[in-house]
Every structure is written in structure tokens, then in C-alpha cells.
Amino acid sequence: MSAVEIKNVGRVFPARRGGEPTVALTPVSLDIAQNEFVTILGPSGCGKSTLLRIVGGLDDPSTGEVLVNGIRVVGPGSDRGMVFQSYTLFPWLTVAENIAFGLREKGMPKSARDGVVQDYVRKVGLNGFEHHWPRQLSGGMQQRVAIARALANDPAILLMDEPFGALDNQTRGLMQELLLDIWQSERKTVLFVTHDIEEAIFLASRCLAMSARPGRIKADVPIALPYPRDYHLKADPTFVDLKMRMTEEIRGEATLVA
Amino acid sequence: MTTIRRGRYLRPLQPLPGAAKLAFGFLFFALFVAAWGAATFGGFVSPLFLASPLRMVQEGWSLLTEYNFSYDIAVTIWRVVGGFVLAAIIAVPLGIAMGAWKVVEALLEPFVSFARYLPASAFIPLLILWAGIGETQKLLVIFIGSVFQIILMVAFTVGQTRRDLVEAAYTLGASDLGIVKRVLIPASAPQIAETLRLVLGWAWTYVIVAELIGSSSGIGHMIVDSQAMLNTGQIIFGIIVIGIIGLVSDFLFKAANRRLFPWSLA
Ligand SMILES: Nc1ncnc2c1ncn2[C@@H]1O[C@H](COP(=O)(O)OP(=O)(O)O)[C@@H](O)[C@H]1O
Ligand SMILES: [Mg+2]
Numbered sequence: 001m002s003a004v005e006i007k008n009v010g011r012v013f014p015a016r017r018g019g020e021p022t023v024a025l026t027p028v029s030l031d032i033a034q035n036e037f038v039t040i041l042g043p044s045g046c047g048k049s050t051l052l053r054i055v056g057g058l059d060d061p062s063t064g065e066v067l068v069n070g071i072r073v074v075g076p077g078s079d080r081g082m083v084f085q086s087y088t089l090f091p092w093l094t095v096a097e098n099i100a101f102g103l104r105e106k107g108m109p110k111s112a113r114d115g116v117v118q119d120y121v122r123k124v125g126l127n128g129f130e131h132h133w134p135r136q137l138s139g140g141m142q143q144r145v146a147i148a149r150a151l152a153n154d155p156a157i158l159l160m161d162e163p164f165g166a167l168d169n170q171t172r173g174l175m176q177e178l179l180l181d182i183w184q185s186e187r188k189t190v191l192f193v194t195h196d197i198e199e200a201i202f203l204a205s206r207c208l209a210m211s212a213r214p215g216r217i218k219a220d221v222p223i224a225l226p227y228p229r230d231y232h233l234k235a236d237p238t239f240v241d242l243k244m245r246m247t248e249e250i251r252g253e254a255t256l257v258a
Numbered sequence: 259m260t261t262i263r264r265g266r267y268l269r270p271l272q273p274l275p276g277a278a279k280l281a282f283g284f285l286f287f288a289l290f291v292a293a294w295g296a297a298t299f300g301g302f303v304s305p306l307f308l309a310s311p312l313r314m315v316q317e318g319w320s321l322l323t324e325y326n327f328s329y330d331i332a333v334t335i336w337r338v339v340g341g342f343v344l345a346a347i348i349a350v351p352l353g354i355a356m357g358a359w360k361v362v363e364a365l366l367e368p369f370v371s372f373a374r375y376l377p378a379s380a381f382i383p384l385l386i387l388w389a390g391i392g393e394t395q396k397l398l399v400i401f402i403g404s405v406f407q408i409i410l411m412v413a414f415t416v417g418q419t420r421r422d423l424v425e426a427a428y429t430l431g432a433s434d435l436g437i438v439k440r441v442l443i444p445a446s447a448p449q450i451a452e453t454l455r456l457v458l459g460w461a462w463t464y465v466i467v468a469e470l471i472g473s474s475s476g477i478g479h480m481i482v483d484s485q486a487m488l489n490t491g492q493i494i495f496g497i498i499v500i501g502i503i504g505l506v507s508d509f510l511f512k513a514a515n516r517r518l519f520p521w522s523l524a
Contacts (some may be wrong), residue, residue, distance in 0.1 A: 078431030088426040092444040092521045102430035133521045
């Protein structure tokens with residue numbers, strides 16, 4: 001069974017007073033298999049976040065429906081973890097408490113939570129920072145906590161909306177490798193939105209290119225590069241070819257909105 | 259380095275070193291007292307209208323030693339704190355409910371906004387009719403003066419909670435009630451505490467007004483008595499005591515907030 005089935009999902013934002021309605025997403029259909037790492041690439045404003053938020057249950061589609069493991073999405077739930085571009089750690093909770101948030105909502109006792117938290121603190125390389133406040137962390141560290149927080153809940157699907165978009169290039173590269181490591185050991189289905197072509201190819205087992213607004217999927221490209229991947233891959237000729245190809249796909253779209 | 263130092267006090271937004279900040283704070287108090295002293299000792303103002311600083315201190319001392327003024331101070335503090343705590347107990351939960359649930363807001367917001375503009379002091383005659391001139395009446399004045407302000411300010415704070423934090427909590431499996439208890443409330447707590455600090459300051463205004471009318475104890479009562487005897491020294495001493503209590507309570511509130519919400523400090 002597909003992990004995620006997106007069936008004819010479209011979104012029109014109703015008109016504000018005196019304006020036109022915004023067609024953010026023309027109906028999109030898409031099947032995502034278990035354990036796939038799908039990246040969605042597109043110029044800004046093309047409806048990537050809208051699509052991801054609909055899968056996450058944070059927004060309702062105007063048409064169509066989303067099935068996650070065969071069950072229709074009607075709202076947000078802990079089966080779909082989400083990492084946002086903005087820093088969304090709870091500032092009043094420490095790193096450890098942030099990671100434990102979902103487990104606590106589920107009613108898991110503290111003793112059991114602690115073990116899971118320790119495990120994920122280690123996986124994202126934040127040993128020693130358990131008792132720090134979010135404001136004491138760099139952007140990259142905050143996003144690592146956000147990833148750990150989403151994963152600790154053991155969701156079937158991880159939804160990521162430009163999670164590294166605000167990071168500098170070096171940190172971004174490291175975070176990409178970290179995410180791939182975790183993905184390989186945890187075997188989650190990942191839906192990852194980005195406007196960075198290199199990032200989209202480097203991470204993906206399958207890369208989707210979206211057209212400019214109103215968004216639709218205009219290319220669906222399997223990325224057959226072997227895992228594990230590290231930064232050397234970015235200089236590989238196959239990678240460079242793919243990058244050229246995706247650039248062509250995106251270029252025309254970007255000029256429409258630039 | 260010297261080029262950076264030059265004109266440091268003129269550079270916008272440039273923070274001052276702690277010692278300088280303290281010194282400037284004291285300086286203005288000193289200037290104030292100096293101007294007051296010059297006006298009174300210099301004979302520019304009749305002692306009938308304005309006592310000199312020295313006279314004020316003497317009067318204050320006699321108030322404390324002979325007239326048991328510390329009892330009045332304690333009574334006034336008790337009234338402010340009592341009325342204020344009552345208001346907070348009712349207003350904070352209501353404000354949170356109003357901020358969190360739009361139905362509650364739709365129901366209460368218009369009324370509370372209206373009630374907020376009713377001056378607490380205008381209620382005094384009515385409250386005297388209802389509750390006499392005892393403590394209940396004093397507490398009610400402060401209660402009425404504070405409760406609507408707190409409700410509205412808390413509701414606004416809670417309503418302003420970052421949406422992305424709420425959404426993140428939902429994707430982590432939080433229920434609606436979980437969002438209120440474990441996102442909206444902790445996210446708003448520092449600002450709610452700040453609101454309480456502010457409103458406590460206003461409550462001081464109401465208590466004095468309540469004590470000016472129909473009262474047999476309290477700082478306000480002393481001030482009215484002193485007016486009858488044209489003792490401006492005592493009046494000024496009373497006012498200054500209020501100011502000092504205000505400063506101290508503000509300081510305590512700020513210290514408590516720093517301790518309670520270490521995460522919210524920059
Ligand atoms: N809540 C909303 N109300 C109205 N228009 C919206 C709303 N959210 C997004 N949009 C519009 O929908 C389009 C797609 O937005 P979004 O999905 O955020 O794009 P992306 O994530 O690809 O940059 C944009 O034109 C945006 O202005
Ligand atoms: Mg977006």
C-alpha cells in the first residue's frame with residue numbers, strides 16, 4: 001500500500017475583499033511509496049507549503065483528498081511528523097522537554113520518555129545540550145532538535161517544509177547528511193519541500209518539480225543514485241547531469257515569477 | 259577605542275553600563291529634591307502650600323512614631339493586594355478562555371470592553387450604598403478597576419500566541435485542550451505576569467481614591483486628614499510612601515518574573 005496517496009488535491013484561497021481568489025494549487029495527484037524520500041522542488045509561491053500542509057492536516061483541500069496508509073486525512077495527527085522552516089521549538093521547554101513533547105501528549109510515563117529522548121539527542125548529535133533553552137542554540141541546532149522532536153513521536157511519515165532554508169551553506173550540507181543518515185536507519189517515508197535544486201537531488205530517491213503558481217507537478221524524476229550519500233556526490237557526473245536537468249525544468253518556472 | 263567612546267551617550271539605542279545607569283537614575287531624584295528644596299527654602303512658595311523636604315521628613319517621622327502610620331500603610335497594602343488578587347483569580351482564567359476560544363471572545367469581548375471604560379472611582383458612591391464603608395467596598399473598587407483590564411490584556415496576549423507553535427504542537431499529536439494547557443498558557447505566561455505587574459500599579463490609584471472617601475484608616479485616609487489640618491508635609495510624605503511601595507513591588511515582580519521565566523530572557 002502507498003504510504004501517501006494524494007488524489008486530485010487542489011486549493012483555492014477565497015478572495016479577500018475586492019480581490020481575486022488565489023489558486024494556490026491546481027489539482028495534483030501523487031502516490032508515495034513506503035520509505036520513499038520524495039523532494040518537491042519549485043519556485044517560491046508555487047504551492048509547495050500548501051500541499052505539504054494539506055498532507056499534514058493543517059489545511060483543508062478545496063478539492064480531492066489525501067490518504068495516509070489508506071486512511072483519509074481529516075486533521076493533523078502524530079502519524080505525520082512535521083518540521084517547519086521557521087524555528088518552532090517551544091521556547092519554554094528545554095531541548096529534552098521539546099523532544100519529549102509528543103510522547104507526553106500521548107501519555108507516555110516520564111521514565112519511558114527519558115530513554116527515547118536520550119536516543120534521539122544522540123542521533124542528532126546534541127549530547128550535552130539536553131537542558132539548554134532553544135534560544136541558546138544556533139539555527140542548525142534548533143532544526144536538529146525539531147527533527148528529533150518529530151521523530152521521537154515515531155510518525156510513519158515525516159513532512160519537511162524547507163527545514164534548512166534559513167541555514168548557512170555549510171550547516172545546510174551537514175544537516176542534509178545527518179538527515180539522510182537518520183532516514184536510512186529509521187526507514188521513514190519523507191516528503192521534503194525545497195527550492196534548492198542541489199538539495200532536492202542530493203536527498204531524494206524521487207524528485208518532483210512543480211510549476212509556478214498555480215502549482216502542478218510538471219516533472220517526476222527518480223534519483224537512482226546509491227545511498228549512503230555524502231557531499232562528494234555533488235561533484236559526481238550523474239549528479240551534475242540531474243542538476244542540469246532539474247535546472248531546465250525549474251528555470252522556465254522561475255522566470256514566470258521572478 | 260576612544261573614537262567609539264566619544265559621544266557614547268548620544269548614540270541611539272546604545273546601552274549604558276550598569277553603574278552609569280544607576281547614577282543617572284539617582285541624579286534625577288536628586289535634581290527633583292534640589293528643585294523642591296530651592297522652591298521651599300528659598301521662600302518662593304508659601305509653607306502653607308508646600309512643605310520643604312526637611313519638614314516633610316520631620317512630619318513623616320512623627321506620623322510613624324506618634325500616629326502609628328505603619329498601620330495605615332499595612333491596611334492600604336492589604337486592600338490593594340486583596341482586591342488585586344481577587345481580580346486576578348477571576349480575570350486570568352477568563353482572559354485565557356477568551357483568547358483561546360473565539361466563541362468565548364465573541365460572547366464576552368464587547369461587554370468587557372465596555373466595562374473597562376467605566377471608571378472605578380465613579381462606582382464608589384454606589385458601592386458605599388451596597389457594601390457600606392467597610393473593607394468589602396474598598397476591595398470592590400480595586401476589583402472593578404482591575405478585573406476588566408486584566409481580562410482584556412490576557413485575552414489579547416493569549417490570542418497573539420505564535421500560530422506556528424500551535425501548528426507544531428498539533429502535528430505532535432496534541433489535543434485541543436492540550437494546546438491550551440501546554441502551548442497557549444506557557445507561551446503567554448511571561449506576558450501575563452507583566453500585565454499583572456502593570457495593573458497592580460493602577461490598583462494603587464484606585465485604593466487611594468477609595469480611601470479618600472469614607473474611610474477611617476489607610477494612606478488615603480491620612481492624606482485627607484492632613485489636608486484638613488493644612489499639613490502638606492504629611493500629605494507629601496504619604497504620596498512618597500506610595501511611590502516607594504510601588505517601586506519595591508515593581509522590583510519584586512520583575513525579580514519573580516526573571517526567576518519564573520528564565521527561558522524568555524534575551
Ligand atoms: N492562507 C492563505 N491565504 C491566501 N493565500 C495564501 C494563503 N497561503 C498561501 N497563499 C498563497 O498561495 C500561494 C502558494 O503559497 P505556498 O504554498 O506558501 O507557496 P510555497 O511554499 O511554494 O512558496 C501563494 O501565492 C500564497 O500567496
Ligand atoms: Mg513555502
